[in-house]
Amino acid sequence: MPPTTGVRMSLLQTEEPYFRIGEGKISGWISVILGALSVLGVLCFHFPDFLTTPQLRAAYTVDEMRTLLGAGMIFSAAFGVVTFALNRHKLMGAIGISLTLLAMWGGGASVQVGPRYAAPGYVGLDWFILDLLLSAMIFIFLEKLFPHIREQAILRPDWWHDSRYFLLNHLLIGVYAFAATMFAPTFFSWAINADLQHFVSSLPWVVQFVMAIVLADLVEYAIHRTMHEVKFFWPIHAVHHSVEHMDWIAGSRLHFLEPLVTRTLVLIPAFILGIAKEPLTVYIIFAGFQAGLIHSNIRWDLGPLKYVLCSPRYHHWHHSSDDEAIDKNYVAHLPAIDWVFGTFYLPKASTAWPRKYGTIGIPLPKGIVRQFFYPFQEQAKKIRPGTAKKPAA
Ligand SMILES: [Zn+2]
Ligand SMILES: [Zn+2]
Known part of the structure; x- marks a missing residue:
């Protein structure tokens, strides 16, 4: 038996959700994640000295981040609507659209940079948002294109556990x-x-x-x-x-x-x-x-x-x-x-x-x-x- 066979069997995800095109689950998740990141992005604009990384701020401009925030909100809302249209997982679509509305209420893509403070420290919320977007796009694409364990779901066991580690490591x-x-x-x-x-x-x-x-x-x-x-x-x-x-x-x-x-x-x-x-x-x-x-x-x-x-x-x-x-x-x-x-x-x-x-x-x-x-x-x-x-x- 080749070594891979054992791996594939032992790691087979029997209870985990899989993403299939046309179900509304993919669009629902994208809508929720982009909506949540948009809300967090708006917060970064309001409290830059507490929530953003000085070294990163030197690498991007406010206008670039506004454009990214606007795109995130548009896609979040659009995928939320698609989720509704597919008539499945409507709750996720509703959450995604609600988060987008919350980001709009907070100022949306035209949000102004908040007052500056001499903050004693900061958390890297901007680093979390940008690295999550970039890494998820690159690696999920490559993992689907060249999978080692084809059966492994994106939401495999412990994904939420490790995602919280990802968040924490970036904030710190x-x-x-x-x-x-x-x-x-x-x-x-x-x-x-x-x-x-x-x-x-x-x-x-x-x-x-x-x-x-x-x-x-x-x-x-x-x-x-x-x-x-x-x-x-x-x-x-x-x-x-x-x-x-x-x-x-x-x-x-x-x-x-x-x-x-x-x-x-x-x-x-x-x-x-x-x-x-x-x-x-x-x-x-x-x-x-x-x-x-x-x-x-x-x-x-x-x-x-x-x-x-x-x-x-x-x-x-x-x-x-x-x-x-x-x-x-x-x-x-x-x-x-x-x-x-x-x-x-x-x-x-x-x-x-x-x-x-x-x-x-x-x-x-x-x-x-x-x-x-x-x-x-x-x-x-x-x-x-x-x-x-x-x-x-
Ligand atoms: Zn080791
Ligand atoms: Zn390792």
């Missing part, structure tokens, strides 16, 4: 950015050499971009392997490994402390070497896209490039609970690093995918709050590191 971008920008200058300024920084920043930006990937992935490797092999850290990372259904949003399931530590530490080498802002920004965009891609339900193996770049199949094996793949494939970008340190695992056949995903033994609790407290509980200490996914003997 200010906390992560604050930690990252404070930590390196505070603790690593001693390591800066002006001549070296001048040399690095004068290199072609492609070279600096590649340097950023290699150095960040080396740090990522060290952090990731530590989390797997040091007993104290494993329960924090086990939250990420509790995912049993892989798709683009599954990678968002991360204990609050994990992105806090990872994002703070991965860019330290770039800070010390003085890699320029542009290649560093391109690296951050690349890393964000690849994080979605490698968790996605896309059957891409990347052909001969699979030894150069981390593919969905490569990272799916990291999430496998099959014995042979446990504690393997730690990198986020470059499998060569795993190969050098002896943790590379990728069966030759491109059809060889994991049989099952998730932690082994004592299951993790469900829910963001319970999973937040899980690493500090007595039960978590019963899981030993090394072959960390197995319960203590």
Whole structure:
């Protein structure tokens, strides 16, 4: 039996809703989601200093966001009407249209930017809206076009659970950015050499971009392997490994402390070497896209490039609970690093995918709050590191 058959059977969604054209469910969901995002977008206009990300504000204009908001409202209303016309799931159509009306009541596409405050902090609501729109469009399209598990529904089990992680991780971008920008200058300024920084920043930006990937992935490797092999850290990372259904949003399931530590530490080498802002920004965009891609339900193996770049199949094996793949494939970008340190695992056949995903033994609790407290509980200490996914003997 080929390995994929077992996966397909075990992950078959028998009770989950599927989207079929003509039912009104697709249009209903699009209407509700775009309506909700429109309301949130209007709120961003009213309270920009509390709800939007300063770094992102520098990358877009108010007019561009107004145009996007207007388009979101038009499509939300149009899909709501279509849902009614199809005469099914009318409640979703009604909710979508109501949300659009609420966004209009809040000012709609002509909403003015609210008064400015010296806010003590912010949540990245604009980052959530924009990344959700872009990621959903790209990855749902690719997952439907090149599915690994064809039967897996978009609304697979735990989709709502992981969507809340997606929301939380985006809202907290200010906390992560604050930690990252404070930590390196505070603790690593001693390591800066002006001549070296001048040399690095004068290199072609492609070279600096590649340097950023290699150095960040080396740090990522060290952090990731530590989390797997040091007993104290494993329960924090086990939250990420509790995912049993892989798709683009599954990678968002991360204990609050994990992105806090990872994002703070991965860019330290770039800070010390003085890699320029542009290649560093391109690296951050690349890393964000690849994080979605490698968790996605896309059957891409990347052909001969699979030894150069981390593919969905490569990272799916990291999430496998099959014995042979446990504690393997730690990198986020470059499998060569795993190969050098002896943790590379990728069966030759491109059809060889994991049989099952998730932690082994004592299951993790469900829910963001319970999973937040899980690493500090007595039960978590019963899981030993090394072959960390197995319960203590
Ligand atoms: Zn891991
Ligand atoms: Zn992962």
